[in-house]
Amino acid sequence: MAVANVAPSTESQDDIELISSPLTLPNGLVVPNRLVKAAMAEGIGLGGGPPREGHMNLYRRWAEGGWGIIISGNAQIDPRQLASPHDLTLPSHPSTLKAYTRLASAVHRHDSPTPSAPLLLMQISHPGLQSSATINLSRWPWESAIAPCSDRPTVSEGPVGWFWSHVMWPTKSRPIVDTTEWLEIVKRFVDAAVLAEKAGWDGVQLHSAHGYLLAEYLSPLTNPDTKPLPDVPKDIPLRLHLLYLILKGIHQNTEKRFIKAVKVNCSDFVQGGLDETQSSEIIKTLVSWSLLDIIEISGGTYSSPAFASPESLKSSNPNPSRQSLFAHFTTSLLPSLPPPPDGPAIILTGGLHDRQLIASSLKERACDLVGIGRPACLYPHLPSDIILNPKIQEGDAVVGGYRIPGSELMKTLLGASNPKNGIKLVGAGVSTLWHEWQMCRIGRGVEPDVNMHWLRGAMVEEMWYEVMRGGPLNWWRCLMG
Ligand SMILES: Cc1cc2nc3c(=O)[nH]c(=O)nc-3n(C[C@H](O)[C@H](O)[C@H](O)COP(=O)(O)O)c2cc1C
Helix, strand or coil: CCECCCCCCHHHHHHHHHHHCCEECCCCCEECCCEEECCCCCCCCCCCCCCCHHHHHHHHHHHHCCCCEEECCCEECCCCCCCCCCCEECCCCHHHHHHHHHHHHHHHCCCCCCCCCCEEEEEEECCHHHCCHHHHCCCCCCCCCEECCCCCCCCCCHHHHHHHHHHHCCCCCEECCCHHHHHHHHHHHHHHHHHHHHCCCCEEEEEECCCCHHHHHHCCCCCCCCCCCCCCCCCCCHHHHHHHHHHHHHHHHCCCCCEEEEEEECCCCCCCCCCHHHHHHHHHHHHHCCCCCEEEEECCCCCCCHHHCCCCCCCCCCCHHHHCCCHHHHHHHHHHCCCCCCCCEEEEECCCCEHHHHHHHHHCCCCCEEEECCHHHHCCCHHHHHHCCCCECHHHCECCCCCCCCHHHHHHHCCCCCCCCCCHHHHHHHHHHHHHHHHHHHHCCCCCCCCCCHHHHHHHHHHHHHHHCCCHHHHHHHHCC
């Protein structure tokens, strides 16, 4: 990427104008532009809890960067069911509201150099059967994850895959059979949304993608024996009962201007899981309830992490339209949905890392808003510095062109390098961790480093700063309940 001294081309100007255009949501709130910082677990701290100083610094940087919406990393509604030991949680303690309020103020602050502050959404989440006791250390290894079924993720076929999945999930998940337990989960989601509103956040996003609990409820593979939940109208499909109760609960307990969003898979990309036909039916039904302001489209689960591909962002593909992972799905779905503000705005996330591609996705209505994940860890000011910067020529406004030093070595060592039967989850994890470490760097006031070797990240950012200094005591308290 190079800064040009020449005047921007008409094409650049048109694209920038389109991406900069505001969008009104069904609840009346206006998104200042079309760029969304997608939800990314920040990797800061240890043992759960509300945002820390590192989160404040990181979100301040994003807030200055010209994003239209900033979505937080997954905040887990149950502190014993984490996706990572660094996840945000919402303990019932007065300091929780205080910390989330501080974070919202850091983003909405009035002296921001950008003309309009971004909207801030809290992604609320439950990892379901993918919560690994071994990795997240929030419960003893023999305590199961919970899910609609009894299972453990299949990370790949063969003995190496068997080994990894049994190390990460020593026990299969415990199936939830009791309606009261489902209603308790509904309550936790609704309480989290109420807290977010009290803390000054603009809304919440329900994480119903990537094989997490709400996605497991939608999938025929992980929820084969769906039972009705109480107080749901008869015409609501069984598989949507859980989402309906949560959305209804949030709707009844928050103001109209509080944004309700959901992230769903267009496909699970696993045999027997949710497919594109089922997903488009689900989305059409969700839209028909008129409860949602935003729907984000992603895809994949831990067994098949499509949301993390391509693992190496450096693309040798000259045809940029093929970098957008799920655009074929949204392009065929969107003509049947009312455009915002009559219907929810659609965010498309995954591989949309250059201005031209972002603009063409909006022009062709593959989406109304574009979600950007990984590059936002390296370029917190990505919208204002690159995508919306008229000094950056069209062909240079590309942010995905980097390789992770040492990642190939790690993938080989961990059995993930073979494109056929390598463990995709490990490959995705290698990339995800490196990006988390970049966010940790911003959090402690240091610039991200695109040349950081993976092993240096593991030793310095992870082991030293987040594990050793991030609060082993906090983790111990969390484990002891
Ligand atoms: C470090 C990291 C953490 C992530 N954490 C979350 C998360 O908490 N919730 C979520 O829905 N997606 C999460 N994702 C997936 C991103 O939101 C996004 O869907 C994915 O990175 C694809 O977008 P991209 O190609 O622009 O990176 C994460 C991705 C990364 C790289």
